Amino acid sequence: xxxxxxxxxxxxxxxxAHPVERRTHMVSHQHGxxxxxTLREGEAEPQCQSFSYSWAELRGLLPEGASLLLxxxxxxxxxxxxxxxxxxxxxxxxxxxxxx
Numbered sequence: 169x170x171x172x173x174x175x176x177x178x179x180x181x182x183x184x185a186h187p188v189e190r191r192t193h194m195v196s197h198q199h200g201x202x203x204x205x206t207l208r209e210g211e212a213e214p215q216c217q218s219f220s221y222s223w224a225e226l227r228g229l230l231p232e233g234a235s236l237l238l239x240x241x242x243x244x245x246x247x248x249x250x251x252x253x254x255x256x257x258x259x260x261x262x263x264x265x266x267x268x
Contacts, residue, residue: 170234172194172233173195174196176191177192178190187209187210188207188209189206190206190207191204199220200221201223201229202218202219202220203218204218204261219261225255228254228255230256252267
């Protein structure tokens with residue numbers, strides 16, 4: 169049984185003199201998972217948002233790392249089962265559905 173305990177994702181765009189940095193931190197806890205999104209544009213103060221989800225909401229969650237692993241397995245098998253859907257967390261930190 170595999171589960172995500174913690175995941176960190178970072179993206180940085182250099183747009184001339186206006187860099188944009190986005191970070192996503194997911195951490196598992198007793199009641200579910202907390203996702204913290206941080207956005208920093210230029211020299212402005214970072215803006216943070218946190219979202220918490222219960223284990224019931226996250227049942228079958230497919231975070232970014234697990235998604236990459238699944239894509240490799242599907243590529244090796246050269247087949248995608250019909251109706252393959254998983255809960256996922258979008259770039260804004262909200263719960264969404266990922267389909268293959």
